[in-house]
Amino acid sequence: xxxxxxxxxxxxxxxGQRVTLRCSPRSGDLSVYWYQQSLxxxxxxxxxxxNGEERAKGNILERFSAQQFPDLHSELNLSSLELGxxxxxxCASSVGEAGNEQFFGPGxxxxxL
Amino acid sequence: xxxxxxxxEMTATEGAIVQINCTYQTxxxxxxxxxxxxxxxxxxxxxxxxxxxxxxxxxxSSFLSxxxxxxxxxxxxxxxxxxxxxxxxxxxxxxYKLSFGAGTTVxxxx
Numbered sequence: 001x002x003x004x005x006x007x008x009x010x011x012x013x014x015x016g017q018r019v020t021l022r023c024s025p026r027s028g029d030l031s032v033y034w035y036q037q038s039l040x041x042x043x044x045x046x047x048x049x050x051n052g053e054e055r056a057k058g059n060i061l062e063r064f065s066a067q068q069f070p071d072l073h074s075e076l077n078l079s080s081l082e083l084g085x086x087x088x089x090x091c092a093s094s095v096g097e098a099g100n101e102q103f104f105g106p107g108x109x110x111x112x113l
Numbered sequence: 114x115x116x117x118x119x120x121x122e123m124t125a126t127e128g129a130i131v132q133i134n135c136t137y138q139t140x141x142x143x144x145x146x147x148x149x150x151x152x153x154x155x156x157x158x159x160x161x162x163x164x165x166x167x168x169x170x171x172x173x174s175s176f177l178s179x180x181x182x183x184x185x186x187x188x189x190x191x192x193x194x195x196x197x198x199x200x201x202x203x204x205x206x207x208x209y210k211l212s213f214g215a216g217t218t219v220x221x222x223x
Contacts (some may be wrong), residue, residue, distance in 0.1 A: 043216075
């Protein structure tokens with residue numbers, strides 16, 4: 001158990017819908033990262049927040065957005081869902097901004113039908 | 114951007130040694146990481162190299178050559194539980210983004 005929690009574990013929804021994935025980092029960690037993992041794309045970095053501020057951005061679609069709240073938990077919002085958005089979404093956390101060691105949560109498996 | 118290359122699959126026998134190579138081409142470099150991922154589970158951190166040389170951590174070692182854009186992960190005294198995917202990742206210089214390779218699936222046979 002990494003200490004990072006993610007909810008829900010599984011999510012099944014339809015195309016065009018909007019979902020919110022939630023992540024609570026390890027106690028004391030200020031950085032939160034979001035990743036998408038699909039069979040054809042591998043593990044892709046989406047976005048990083050550090051102490052409430054956006055710190056780095058990957059190839060995150062405009063339909064996706066995230067935020068980190070004052071209590072340091074984070075949410076990833078996915079809207080206008082498409083079939084290709086079906087993937088495993090991981091959240092990770094680290095103590096510092098550089099993320100020398102990231103601790104991954106168990107992931108949320110999103111299925112878009 | 115980053116271009117990271119590692120073999121797709123490797124098979125080895127229990128008790129043996131396996132070396133997983135990773136080559137990268139990057140516009141900026143600030144660290145190379147190895148993560149282990151068992152099927153259906155989250156990645157777990159194995160090692161971090163930012164300077165050239167070998168970092169040893171129990172049965173696992175990681176090597177980096179920045180001039181060659183090359184790293185390897187060495188797994189010694191293989192155990193069945195080492196069967197997993199091993200992900201090589203590179204961090205960019207001006208940001209903290211990790212770019213992952215596609216992963217190497219290692220199968221340990223009895």
